Amino acid sequence: MALSELNDRLRFVLVRTSHSGNIGSAARAMRTMGFDRLTLVAPQRFPDPEATALAAGADDVLAKASIQEDVVAGLAGTTFALGLSARRRGVNIPELDPREGVAQAIAAARRGEQVALVFGNERTGLENDELSRCHAMIRIPSVDDFSSLNLSQAVQVVAYELRSALLADEVTDAKSPEAVPDPDEVPADAEQLERFFTHLGQMLDDIEFHKGRSPVTIMLKLRKLFLRARPELRELRILHGILADAQRMAEIAHKKD
Amino acid sequence: MALSELNDRLRFVLVRTSHSGNIGSAARAMRTMGFDRLTLVAPQRFPDPEATALAAGADDVLAKASIQEDVVAGLAGTTFALGLSARRRGVNIPELDPREGVAQAIAAARRGEQVALVFGNERTGLENDELSRCHAMIRIPSVDDFSSLNLSQAVQVVAYELRSALLADEVTDAKSPEAVPDPDEVPADAEQLERFFTHLGQMLDDIEFHKGRSPVTIMLKLRKLFLRARPELRELRILHGILADAQRMAEIAHKKD
Numbered sequence: 001m002a003l004s005e006l007n008d009r010l011r012f013v014l015v016r017t018s019h020s021g022n023i024g025s026a027a028r029a030m031r032t033m034g035f036d037r038l039t040l041v042a043p044q045r046f047p048d049p050e051a052t053a054l055a056a057g058a059d060d061v062l063a064k065a066s067i068q069e070d071v072v073a074g075l076a077g078t079t080f081a082l083g084l085s086a087r088r089r090g091v092n093i094p095e096l097d098p099r100e101g102v103a104q105a106i107a108a109a110r111r112g113e114q115v116a117l118v119f120g121n122e123r124t125g126l127e128n129d130e131l132s133r134c135h136a137m138i139r140i141p142s143v144d145d146f147s148s149l150n151l152s153q154a155v156q157v158v159a160y161e162l163r164s165a166l167l168a169d170e171v172t173d174a175k176s177p178e179a180v181p182d183p184d185e186v187p188a189d190a191e192q193l194e195r196f197f198t199h200l201g202q203m204l205d206d207i208e209f210h211k212g213r214s215p216v217t218i219m220l221k222l223r224k225l226f227l228r229a230r231p232e233l234r235e236l237r238i239l240h241g242i243l244a245d246a247q248r249m250a251e252i253a254h255k256k257d
Numbered sequence: 258m259a260l261s262e263l264n265d266r267l268r269f270v271l272v273r274t275s276h277s278g279n280i281g282s283a284a285r286a287m288r289t290m291g292f293d294r295l296t297l298v299a300p301q302r303f304p305d306p307e308a309t310a311l312a313a314g315a316d317d318v319l320a321k322a323s324i325q326e327d328v329v330a331g332l333a334g335t336t337f338a339l340g341l342s343a344r345r346r347g348v349n350i351p352e353l354d355p356r357e358g359v360a361q362a363i364a365a366a367r368r369g370e371q372v373a374l375v376f377g378n379e380r381t382g383l384e385n386d387e388l389s390r391c392h393a394m395i396r397i398p399s400v401d402d403f404s405s406l407n408l409s410q411a412v413q414v415v416a417y418e419l420r421s422a423l424l425a426d427e428v429t430d431a432k433s434p435e436a437v438p439d440p441d442e443v444p445a446d447a448e449q450l451e452r453f454f455t456h457l458g459q460m461l462d463d464i465e466f467h468k469g470r471s472p473v474t475i476m477l478k479l480r481k482l483f484l485r486a487r488p489e490l491r492e493l494r495i496l497h498g499i500l501a502d503a504q505r506m507a508e509i510a511h512k513k514d
Contacts, residue, residue: 003400025407025410028406028407028410029406029407029410031400031403032397032399032400032403032404032405032406032410033398033399033400034400034403056405056407057403058403097421097424098417098421099421140289140417141290141417141420141421141424142289142290142420143260143288143289143290143291143420146288146289146314146315147289148289148313149285149286149289149413150282150285150286150313150409152407152410153282153285153286153289153409153410153413156406156410156413156414157413157414157417160355160397160398160414160417163398163399163400164354164355164356164398167354167398203503204499206506207499207502207503207505207506208502208506209498209499209502218495221492221495222495225486225488225492226486228485228486228487229482229483229485229486230485231482234478235478235482238475238478238479241466242461242464242466245464245465245466246460246464246503246506246507248464249463249464249465249503249506249507249510250503250506250510252506252509252510253506253507253509253510256509256510
């Protein structure tokens with residue numbers, strides 16, 4: 001896979017970045033490895049001279065950065081998201097090292113998917129709610145007693161691994177023809193999945209599933225299950241149909257109560 | 258080879274660093290990967306509050322940094338030196354990518370050698386005279402039209418590769434005992450899955466989902482989806498609960514028809 005093709009299918013998503021200098025450093029780090037698609041979710045300050053200064057010439061990356069309000073908007077159009085995280089969290093999704101994560105990201109891009117690499121706030125990382133929208137987590141193998149990489153350093157490590165993997169591919173399978181994906185067999189994107197989870201949550205309310213249990217916990221567990229399955233759009237259509245029919249039954253049942 | 262052993266035989270040498278912030282960032286980058294032996298050759302300003310601020314807690318690395326006048330002094334006691342360089346220079350020494358370079362560094366340390374990783378000035382890199390004291394050159398594979406990594410980013414990439422190589426060694430040559438899986442986190446077995454699919458089929462009948470569509474085709478599609486997710490037993494329990502509640506609603510709805 002060519003670098004430009006991968007770049008077209010890959011975005012770096014920085015979530016709630018506090019220091020605009022880090023945005024600039026991250027842009028530079030991406031650019032050195034040939035990537036220029038940056039999404040900023042609710043940055044504290046942007047644009048900012050500090051970001052421009054530390055981009056050190058990668059101004060084009062900053063100029064065309066996409067600014068979004070929340071992670072759902074930041075992931076719009078993507079079908080595969082990997083979240084960077086320094087430590088195990090409540091969200092129990094697969095934990096990959098950067099090399100494994102990058103291999104999965106490239107495999108997804110090769111199938112024509114849009115991929116997101118998601119980096120959290122400098123101090124607090126990704127919230128569970130944000131991480132729960134990711135299919136897997138990348139953990140950079142830092143030491144236990146000093147585990148926190150600077151944000152732009154984490155971006156650099158991942159961008160470097162991406163480029164190294166591409167270069168290794170060039171060497172090994174230079175002449176493999178690109179597979180053309182069936183558009184109906186591509187996993188649903190983040191927005192389509194969100195609509196499904198919203199519908200699922202409503203249906204659980206309608207059938208009175210929670211009964212004192214925490215809806216949040218259950219939804220996180222169901223999210224994890226369905227993210228792992230990576231449903232295709234046509235599969236989501238079936239699931240929506242099932243949810244709608246169960247809701248219809250609940251409506252009749254409630255009406256007649 | 259243990260991390261602490263490698264650390265004892267490895268130093269990071271920063272040559273003529275202009276920005277003391279970069280010294281701090283480099284110290285932090287080293288520290289996250291378990292390294293703390295830093296040599297500063299003719300730094301422009303050190304110690305400096307900027308270095309301390311960006312070390313973000315890796316003060317111990319700065320506190321015991323060795324300050325030297327020139328590269329010859331900085332390399333004293335080492336037998337193997339690798340110089341980072343962004344581009345080919347007049348000095349004709351072997352050019353390695355970071356993974357190859359790190360493999361050679363670890364091999365040398367394993368033989369009991371003292372190893373140096375040498376990083377040049379931010380703007381000018383290593384002078385030919387400095388590079389000529391290195392046994393090989395590591396080139397981080399940046400793109401041609403934007404090849405210059407920030408100094409501390411280069412340190413991070415090399416430190417990360419060192420640690421990754423050590424961890425890979427542990428996996429392959431430590432004959433690690435089989436991890437004992439949490440019985441609750443194991444994917445459900447075939448019988449448990451069959452019970453779930455049977456239940457799912459009954460529920461679809463109860464909520465009148467099929468309406469002339471082939472139950473067989475739909476069930477095959479749902480099977481495929483859930484098999485891909487490989488549900489754990491505790492996840493199946495949640496799904497059974499949802500199915501049962503939807504059935505209960507359907508029962509009330511039908512009773513009152």
